[in-house]
Amino acid sequence: MKKLTYMALIAASFIFASCKKDNYDAPTAGLSGSFLDAETGGLVEQDIIRGTTIEIIEHGYTAPQYLIVKNNGTYDNSLLFANTYTITPVRGNFAAVAAQEVSINGQTKLDFRVTPYIRVKDVNIVKNGTKITATFKLQQTVTNNVKKIGLYAHPDARVGEPMRLVAAEQELNAVTDPNHVYTLEIDLAANTGTLKPGSQYYFRVGALIDAGEAKLNYVPAVKLGV
Structure with a gap:
Protein backbone atom coordinates (compact mmCIF):
# COMPACT_ATOMS: atom_id res chain seq x y z
CA MET A 1 0.00 0.00 0.00
CA LYS A 2 2.84 2.40 0.87
CA LYS A 3 4.48 1.60 -2.44
CA LEU A 4 1.27 2.37 -4.36
CA THR A 5 0.83 5.66 -2.50
CA TYR A 6 4.42 6.66 -3.28
CA MET A 7 3.93 5.86 -6.96
CA ALA A 8 0.71 7.87 -6.99
CA LEU A 9 2.52 10.88 -5.53
CA ILE A 10 5.22 10.66 -8.21
CA ALA A 11 2.62 10.45 -10.97
CA ALA A 12 0.75 13.43 -9.51
CA SER A 13 3.96 15.47 -9.40
CA PHE A 14 4.56 14.81 -13.12
CA ILE A 15 1.00 15.82 -13.96
CA PHE A 16 1.35 19.01 -11.89
CA ALA A 17 4.66 19.85 -13.57
CA SER A 18 3.17 19.34 -17.04
CA CYS A 19 0.32 21.70 -16.19
CA LYS A 20 2.63 24.54 -15.16
CA LYS A 21 2.65 27.50 -17.52
CA ASP A 22 5.80 27.61 -19.67
CA ASN A 23 8.24 30.47 -19.33
CA TYR A 24 8.29 31.47 -23.00
CA ASP A 25 6.90 34.85 -23.95
CA ALA A 26 4.14 34.90 -26.55
CA PRO A 27 4.99 36.37 -29.97
CA THR A 28 4.41 40.11 -29.92
CA THR A 115 7.59 43.47 -62.01
CA PRO A 116 4.81 41.02 -62.87
CA TYR A 117 5.57 38.63 -65.71
CA ILE A 118 2.34 39.65 -67.45
CA ARG A 119 -0.02 42.59 -67.03
CA VAL A 120 -3.57 41.66 -67.94
CA LYS A 121 -5.05 44.90 -69.26
CA ASP A 122 -8.27 46.46 -70.56
CA VAL A 123 -10.35 43.64 -69.08
CA ASN A 124 -14.09 43.47 -69.67
CA ILE A 125 -16.13 40.55 -68.28
CA VAL A 126 -19.85 40.57 -69.04
CA LYS A 127 -22.82 38.28 -69.48
CA ASN A 128 -23.95 38.06 -73.10
CA GLY A 129 -27.11 35.96 -73.33
CA THR A 130 -26.13 32.48 -72.18
CA LYS A 131 -22.40 33.18 -72.14
CA ILE A 132 -19.90 34.93 -69.89
CA THR A 133 -17.49 36.73 -72.20
CA ALA A 134 -14.12 38.15 -71.20
CA THR A 135 -12.02 40.37 -73.45
CA PHE A 136 -8.56 41.64 -72.53
CA LYS A 137 -5.03 42.44 -73.67
CA LEU A 138 -1.69 41.13 -72.43
CA GLN A 139 1.49 43.08 -71.77
CA GLN A 140 4.54 40.88 -71.24
CA THR A 141 7.55 42.14 -69.29
CA VAL A 142 9.79 39.20 -70.26
CA THR A 143 10.50 37.49 -73.58
CA ASN A 144 9.28 34.03 -72.52
CA ASN A 145 6.21 32.59 -74.20
CA VAL A 146 2.82 33.07 -72.61
CA LYS A 147 1.84 29.48 -71.90
CA LYS A 148 -1.92 29.88 -71.48
CA ILE A 149 -4.77 32.21 -70.63
CA GLY A 150 -7.93 31.39 -68.72
CA LEU A 151 -11.32 32.59 -67.51
CA TYR A 152 -12.30 31.01 -64.19
CA ALA A 153 -15.61 30.82 -62.30
CA HIS A 154 -16.30 30.09 -58.62
CA PRO A 155 -18.72 31.29 -55.89
CA ASP A 156 -15.74 32.55 -53.84
CA ALA A 157 -13.96 35.82 -54.71
CA ARG A 158 -10.63 33.99 -54.45
CA VAL A 159 -11.39 32.24 -57.72
CA GLY A 160 -8.42 31.26 -59.90
CA GLU A 161 -6.88 28.41 -61.87
CA PRO A 162 -6.60 26.05 -58.87
CA MET A 163 -9.90 27.21 -57.32
CA ARG A 164 -12.64 27.11 -59.94
CA LEU A 165 -15.86 25.31 -60.78
CA VAL A 166 -15.65 26.02 -64.50
CA ALA A 167 -12.80 27.25 -66.68
CA ALA A 168 -12.34 28.36 -70.26
CA GLU A 169 -8.63 28.07 -71.07
CA GLN A 170 -6.59 28.55 -74.21
CA GLU A 171 -3.02 27.38 -74.82
CA LEU A 172 -0.94 30.10 -76.49
CA ASN A 173 2.72 29.05 -76.19
CA ALA A 174 3.81 32.22 -77.94
CA VAL A 175 5.02 35.75 -77.38
CA THR A 176 1.92 37.94 -77.46
CA ASP A 177 1.02 41.11 -79.30
CA PRO A 178 0.15 43.82 -76.72
CA ASN A 179 -2.48 45.24 -79.09
CA HIS A 180 -4.29 41.96 -79.67
CA VAL A 181 -7.65 41.56 -77.93
CA TYR A 182 -8.16 38.08 -76.54
CA THR A 183 -11.61 36.60 -75.99
CA LEU A 184 -12.62 33.75 -73.69
CA GLU A 185 -16.15 32.50 -73.09
CA ILE A 186 -17.91 30.25 -70.60
CA ASP A 187 -21.09 28.70 -71.98
CA LEU A 188 -23.66 28.91 -69.18
CA ALA A 189 -26.17 26.69 -70.98
CA ALA A 190 -23.59 23.90 -71.11
CA ASN A 191 -22.77 24.27 -67.40
CA THR A 192 -26.16 24.59 -65.69
CA GLY A 193 -25.33 21.61 -63.47
CA THR A 194 -22.36 23.53 -62.05
CA LEU A 195 -23.24 27.20 -62.44
CA LYS A 196 -26.81 27.31 -61.14
CA PRO A 197 -29.14 29.70 -63.00
CA GLY A 198 -30.22 32.59 -60.79
CA SER A 199 -27.04 32.38 -58.66
CA GLN A 200 -24.07 34.71 -58.55
CA TYR A 201 -20.47 33.75 -59.21
CA TYR A 202 -17.07 35.40 -59.43
CA PHE A 203 -15.22 35.42 -62.75
CA ARG A 204 -11.51 36.15 -63.08
CA VAL A 205 -9.04 36.27 -65.97
CA GLY A 206 -5.48 35.00 -65.64
CA ALA A 207 -2.41 34.41 -67.81
CA LEU A 208 0.60 32.17 -67.22
CA ILE A 209 4.16 32.83 -68.42
CA ASP A 210 6.28 29.83 -69.40
CA ALA A 211 9.05 30.15 -66.81
CA GLY A 212 10.09 27.73 -64.08
CA GLU A 213 7.76 27.85 -61.08
CA ALA A 214 5.91 30.92 -62.34
CA LYS A 215 2.31 31.44 -61.22
CA LEU A 216 -0.59 33.05 -63.08
CA ASN A 217 -1.03 36.79 -63.25
CA TYR A 218 -4.57 38.04 -62.64
CA VAL A 219 -6.94 40.95 -62.47
CA PRO A 220 -9.58 41.35 -59.71
CA ALA A 221 -12.58 39.05 -59.95
CA VAL A 222 -15.95 40.31 -61.21
CA LYS A 223 -19.22 39.17 -59.60
CA LEU A 224 -22.05 38.36 -62.04
CA GLY A 225 -25.44 36.74 -61.85
CA VAL A 226 -26.00 33.82 -64.21
Missing part, protein backbone atom coordinates in the same frame (compact mmCIF):
# COMPACT_ATOMS: atom_id res chain seq x y z
CA ALA A 29 5.58 41.15 -33.39
CA GLY A 30 4.15 40.90 -36.87
CA LEU A 31 4.88 41.49 -40.53
CA SER A 32 2.47 42.73 -43.18
CA GLY A 33 2.56 44.42 -46.55
CA SER A 34 1.70 44.29 -50.23
CA PHE A 35 3.10 43.20 -53.55
CA LEU A 36 2.93 46.28 -55.77
CA ASP A 37 3.55 46.63 -59.48
CA ALA A 38 6.72 48.71 -59.75
CA GLU A 39 5.35 50.52 -62.81
CA THR A 40 1.66 51.02 -62.06
CA GLY A 41 1.64 50.92 -58.26
CA GLY A 42 -1.31 48.52 -58.31
CA LEU A 43 -1.57 45.34 -56.27
CA VAL A 44 -0.21 42.22 -57.99
CA GLU A 45 -3.06 39.72 -57.74
CA GLN A 46 -2.29 36.14 -56.73
CA ASP A 47 -3.71 32.65 -56.35
CA ILE A 48 -4.68 31.81 -52.78
CA ILE A 49 -3.80 28.16 -53.51
CA ARG A 50 -0.30 27.41 -54.81
CA GLY A 51 0.36 31.12 -55.18
CA THR A 52 3.28 33.27 -54.10
CA THR A 53 4.70 32.55 -50.66
CA ILE A 54 7.17 34.43 -48.49
CA GLU A 55 10.03 32.49 -46.93
CA ILE A 56 11.18 33.95 -43.61
CA ILE A 57 14.14 32.67 -41.62
CA GLU A 58 14.54 33.96 -38.09
CA HIS A 59 18.19 34.67 -37.29
CA GLY A 60 19.47 32.07 -34.86
CA TYR A 61 17.29 29.38 -36.43
CA THR A 62 17.65 27.39 -39.64
CA ALA A 63 14.13 26.15 -40.37
CA PRO A 64 12.20 28.57 -42.61
CA GLN A 65 8.63 29.67 -42.04
CA TYR A 66 6.28 30.48 -44.92
CA LEU A 67 3.66 33.20 -45.22
CA ILE A 68 0.85 32.81 -47.73
CA VAL A 69 0.11 35.82 -49.93
CA LYS A 70 -3.60 36.63 -50.22
CA ASN A 71 -5.30 36.69 -53.60
CA ASN A 72 -5.36 40.50 -53.66
CA GLY A 73 -1.57 40.67 -53.29
CA THR A 74 -1.36 41.50 -49.57
CA TYR A 75 -0.05 39.44 -46.67
CA ASP A 76 -0.17 39.57 -42.87
CA ASN A 77 1.25 37.56 -39.98
CA SER A 78 0.82 39.05 -36.49
CA LEU A 79 2.34 36.12 -34.57
CA LEU A 80 6.09 36.52 -34.96
CA PHE A 81 8.81 36.98 -32.37
CA ALA A 82 10.75 40.24 -32.35
CA ASN A 83 14.05 39.50 -34.08
CA THR A 84 15.95 39.95 -37.34
CA TYR A 85 14.73 37.85 -40.25
CA THR A 86 15.84 37.06 -43.78
CA ILE A 87 12.77 37.48 -45.98
CA THR A 88 12.45 36.18 -49.54
CA PRO A 89 9.35 35.97 -51.78
CA VAL A 90 9.44 32.65 -53.63
CA ARG A 91 7.60 30.93 -56.48
CA GLY A 92 5.87 34.13 -57.54
CA ASN A 93 4.24 35.59 -60.64
CA PHE A 94 6.86 38.31 -61.00
CA ALA A 95 10.58 38.70 -61.72
CA ALA A 96 12.68 37.42 -58.82
CA VAL A 97 13.49 39.87 -56.03
CA ALA A 98 16.47 39.74 -53.70
CA ALA A 99 16.27 38.52 -50.12
CA GLN A 100 16.08 41.21 -47.46
CA GLU A 101 17.20 41.32 -43.86
CA VAL A 102 14.50 42.97 -41.78
CA SER A 103 14.35 43.79 -38.08
CA ILE A 104 10.82 42.93 -36.97
CA ASN A 105 9.84 44.69 -33.78
CA GLY A 106 6.18 45.36 -33.15
CA GLN A 107 3.95 45.43 -36.20
CA THR A 108 6.33 45.94 -39.11
CA LYS A 109 5.31 46.79 -42.66
CA LEU A 110 7.25 45.61 -45.70
CA ASP A 111 6.01 46.22 -49.26
CA PHE A 112 7.58 44.54 -52.28
CA ARG A 113 7.75 46.48 -55.55
CA VAL A 114 7.89 43.86 -58.26
Whole structure:
Protein backbone atom coordinates (compact mmCIF):
# COMPACT_ATOMS: atom_id res chain seq x y z
CA MET A 1 0.00 0.00 0.00
CA LYS A 2 2.84 2.40 0.87
CA LYS A 3 4.48 1.60 -2.44
CA LEU A 4 1.27 2.37 -4.36
CA THR A 5 0.83 5.66 -2.50
CA TYR A 6 4.42 6.66 -3.28
CA MET A 7 3.93 5.86 -6.96
CA ALA A 8 0.71 7.87 -6.99
CA LEU A 9 2.52 10.88 -5.53
CA ILE A 10 5.22 10.66 -8.21
CA ALA A 11 2.62 10.45 -10.97
CA ALA A 12 0.75 13.43 -9.51
CA SER A 13 3.96 15.47 -9.40
CA PHE A 14 4.56 14.81 -13.12
CA ILE A 15 1.00 15.82 -13.96
CA PHE A 16 1.35 19.01 -11.89
CA ALA A 17 4.66 19.85 -13.57
CA SER A 18 3.17 19.34 -17.04
CA CYS A 19 0.32 21.70 -16.19
CA LYS A 20 2.63 24.54 -15.16
CA LYS A 21 2.65 27.50 -17.52
CA ASP A 22 5.80 27.61 -19.67
CA ASN A 23 8.24 30.47 -19.33
CA TYR A 24 8.29 31.47 -23.00
CA ASP A 25 6.90 34.85 -23.95
CA ALA A 26 4.14 34.90 -26.55
CA PRO A 27 4.99 36.37 -29.97
CA THR A 28 4.41 40.11 -29.92
CA ALA A 29 5.58 41.15 -33.39
CA GLY A 30 4.15 40.90 -36.87
CA LEU A 31 4.88 41.49 -40.53
CA SER A 32 2.47 42.73 -43.18
CA GLY A 33 2.56 44.42 -46.55
CA SER A 34 1.70 44.29 -50.23
CA PHE A 35 3.10 43.20 -53.55
CA LEU A 36 2.93 46.28 -55.77
CA ASP A 37 3.55 46.63 -59.48
CA ALA A 38 6.72 48.71 -59.75
CA GLU A 39 5.35 50.52 -62.81
CA THR A 40 1.66 51.02 -62.06
CA GLY A 41 1.64 50.92 -58.26
CA GLY A 42 -1.31 48.52 -58.31
CA LEU A 43 -1.57 45.34 -56.27
CA VAL A 44 -0.21 42.22 -57.99
CA GLU A 45 -3.06 39.72 -57.74
CA GLN A 46 -2.29 36.14 -56.73
CA ASP A 47 -3.71 32.65 -56.35
CA ILE A 48 -4.68 31.81 -52.78
CA ILE A 49 -3.80 28.16 -53.51
CA ARG A 50 -0.30 27.41 -54.81
CA GLY A 51 0.36 31.12 -55.18
CA THR A 52 3.28 33.27 -54.10
CA THR A 53 4.70 32.55 -50.66
CA ILE A 54 7.17 34.43 -48.49
CA GLU A 55 10.03 32.49 -46.93
CA ILE A 56 11.18 33.95 -43.61
CA ILE A 57 14.14 32.67 -41.62
CA GLU A 58 14.54 33.96 -38.09
CA HIS A 59 18.19 34.67 -37.29
CA GLY A 60 19.47 32.07 -34.86
CA TYR A 61 17.29 29.38 -36.43
CA THR A 62 17.65 27.39 -39.64
CA ALA A 63 14.13 26.15 -40.37
CA PRO A 64 12.20 28.57 -42.61
CA GLN A 65 8.63 29.67 -42.04
CA TYR A 66 6.28 30.48 -44.92
CA LEU A 67 3.66 33.20 -45.22
CA ILE A 68 0.85 32.81 -47.73
CA VAL A 69 0.11 35.82 -49.93
CA LYS A 70 -3.60 36.63 -50.22
CA ASN A 71 -5.30 36.69 -53.60
CA ASN A 72 -5.36 40.50 -53.66
CA GLY A 73 -1.57 40.67 -53.29
CA THR A 74 -1.36 41.50 -49.57
CA TYR A 75 -0.05 39.44 -46.67
CA ASP A 76 -0.17 39.57 -42.87
CA ASN A 77 1.25 37.56 -39.98
CA SER A 78 0.82 39.05 -36.49
CA LEU A 79 2.34 36.12 -34.57
CA LEU A 80 6.09 36.52 -34.96
CA PHE A 81 8.81 36.98 -32.37
CA ALA A 82 10.75 40.24 -32.35
CA ASN A 83 14.05 39.50 -34.08
CA THR A 84 15.95 39.95 -37.34
CA TYR A 85 14.73 37.85 -40.25
CA THR A 86 15.84 37.06 -43.78
CA ILE A 87 12.77 37.48 -45.98
CA THR A 88 12.45 36.18 -49.54
CA PRO A 89 9.35 35.97 -51.78
CA VAL A 90 9.44 32.65 -53.63
CA ARG A 91 7.60 30.93 -56.48
CA GLY A 92 5.87 34.13 -57.54
CA ASN A 93 4.24 35.59 -60.64
CA PHE A 94 6.86 38.31 -61.00
CA ALA A 95 10.58 38.70 -61.72
CA ALA A 96 12.68 37.42 -58.82
CA VAL A 97 13.49 39.87 -56.03
CA ALA A 98 16.47 39.74 -53.70
CA ALA A 99 16.27 38.52 -50.12
CA GLN A 100 16.08 41.21 -47.46
CA GLU A 101 17.20 41.32 -43.86
CA VAL A 102 14.50 42.97 -41.78
CA SER A 103 14.35 43.79 -38.08
CA ILE A 104 10.82 42.93 -36.97
CA ASN A 105 9.84 44.69 -33.78
CA GLY A 106 6.18 45.36 -33.15
CA GLN A 107 3.95 45.43 -36.20
CA THR A 108 6.33 45.94 -39.11
CA LYS A 109 5.31 46.79 -42.66
CA LEU A 110 7.25 45.61 -45.70
CA ASP A 111 6.01 46.22 -49.26
CA PHE A 112 7.58 44.54 -52.28
CA ARG A 113 7.75 46.48 -55.55
CA VAL A 114 7.89 43.86 -58.26
CA THR A 115 7.59 43.47 -62.01
CA PRO A 116 4.81 41.02 -62.87
CA TYR A 117 5.57 38.63 -65.71
CA ILE A 118 2.34 39.65 -67.45
CA ARG A 119 -0.02 42.59 -67.03
CA VAL A 120 -3.57 41.66 -67.94
CA LYS A 121 -5.05 44.90 -69.26
CA ASP A 122 -8.27 46.46 -70.56
CA VAL A 123 -10.35 43.64 -69.08
CA ASN A 124 -14.09 43.47 -69.67
CA ILE A 125 -16.13 40.55 -68.28
CA VAL A 126 -19.85 40.57 -69.04
CA LYS A 127 -22.82 38.28 -69.48
CA ASN A 128 -23.95 38.06 -73.10
CA GLY A 129 -27.11 35.96 -73.33
CA THR A 130 -26.13 32.48 -72.18
CA LYS A 131 -22.40 33.18 -72.14
CA ILE A 132 -19.90 34.93 -69.89
CA THR A 133 -17.49 36.73 -72.20
CA ALA A 134 -14.12 38.15 -71.20
CA THR A 135 -12.02 40.37 -73.45
CA PHE A 136 -8.56 41.64 -72.53
CA LYS A 137 -5.03 42.44 -73.67
CA LEU A 138 -1.69 41.13 -72.43
CA GLN A 139 1.49 43.08 -71.77
CA GLN A 140 4.54 40.88 -71.24
CA THR A 141 7.55 42.14 -69.29
CA VAL A 142 9.79 39.20 -70.26
CA THR A 143 10.50 37.49 -73.58
CA ASN A 144 9.28 34.03 -72.52
CA ASN A 145 6.21 32.59 -74.20
CA VAL A 146 2.82 33.07 -72.61
CA LYS A 147 1.84 29.48 -71.90
CA LYS A 148 -1.92 29.88 -71.48
CA ILE A 149 -4.77 32.21 -70.63
CA GLY A 150 -7.93 31.39 -68.72
CA LEU A 151 -11.32 32.59 -67.51
CA TYR A 152 -12.30 31.01 -64.19
CA ALA A 153 -15.61 30.82 -62.30
CA HIS A 154 -16.30 30.09 -58.62
CA PRO A 155 -18.72 31.29 -55.89
CA ASP A 156 -15.74 32.55 -53.84
CA ALA A 157 -13.96 35.82 -54.71
CA ARG A 158 -10.63 33.99 -54.45
CA VAL A 159 -11.39 32.24 -57.72
CA GLY A 160 -8.42 31.26 -59.90
CA GLU A 161 -6.88 28.41 -61.87
CA PRO A 162 -6.60 26.05 -58.87
CA MET A 163 -9.90 27.21 -57.32
CA ARG A 164 -12.64 27.11 -59.94
CA LEU A 165 -15.86 25.31 -60.78
CA VAL A 166 -15.65 26.02 -64.50
CA ALA A 167 -12.80 27.25 -66.68
CA ALA A 168 -12.34 28.36 -70.26
CA GLU A 169 -8.63 28.07 -71.07
CA GLN A 170 -6.59 28.55 -74.21
CA GLU A 171 -3.02 27.38 -74.82
CA LEU A 172 -0.94 30.10 -76.49
CA ASN A 173 2.72 29.05 -76.19
CA ALA A 174 3.81 32.22 -77.94
CA VAL A 175 5.02 35.75 -77.38
CA THR A 176 1.92 37.94 -77.46
CA ASP A 177 1.02 41.11 -79.30
CA PRO A 178 0.15 43.82 -76.72
CA ASN A 179 -2.48 45.24 -79.09
CA HIS A 180 -4.29 41.96 -79.67
CA VAL A 181 -7.65 41.56 -77.93
CA TYR A 182 -8.16 38.08 -76.54
CA THR A 183 -11.61 36.60 -75.99
CA LEU A 184 -12.62 33.75 -73.69
CA GLU A 185 -16.15 32.50 -73.09
CA ILE A 186 -17.91 30.25 -70.60
CA ASP A 187 -21.09 28.70 -71.98
CA LEU A 188 -23.66 28.91 -69.18
CA ALA A 189 -26.17 26.69 -70.98
CA ALA A 190 -23.59 23.90 -71.11
CA ASN A 191 -22.77 24.27 -67.40
CA THR A 192 -26.16 24.59 -65.69
CA GLY A 193 -25.33 21.61 -63.47
CA THR A 194 -22.36 23.53 -62.05
CA LEU A 195 -23.24 27.20 -62.44
CA LYS A 196 -26.81 27.31 -61.14
CA PRO A 197 -29.14 29.70 -63.00
CA GLY A 198 -30.22 32.59 -60.79
CA SER A 199 -27.04 32.38 -58.66
CA GLN A 200 -24.07 34.71 -58.55
CA TYR A 201 -20.47 33.75 -59.21
CA TYR A 202 -17.07 35.40 -59.43
CA PHE A 203 -15.22 35.42 -62.75
CA ARG A 204 -11.51 36.15 -63.08
CA VAL A 205 -9.04 36.27 -65.97
CA GLY A 206 -5.48 35.00 -65.64
CA ALA A 207 -2.41 34.41 -67.81
CA LEU A 208 0.60 32.17 -67.22
CA ILE A 209 4.16 32.83 -68.42
CA ASP A 210 6.28 29.83 -69.40
CA ALA A 211 9.05 30.15 -66.81
CA GLY A 212 10.09 27.73 -64.08
CA GLU A 213 7.76 27.85 -61.08
CA ALA A 214 5.91 30.92 -62.34
CA LYS A 215 2.31 31.44 -61.22
CA LEU A 216 -0.59 33.05 -63.08
CA ASN A 217 -1.03 36.79 -63.25
CA TYR A 218 -4.57 38.04 -62.64
CA VAL A 219 -6.94 40.95 -62.47
CA PRO A 220 -9.58 41.35 -59.71
CA ALA A 221 -12.58 39.05 -59.95
CA VAL A 222 -15.95 40.31 -61.21
CA LYS A 223 -19.22 39.17 -59.60
CA LEU A 224 -22.05 38.36 -62.04
CA GLY A 225 -25.44 36.74 -61.85
CA VAL A 226 -26.00 33.82 -64.21
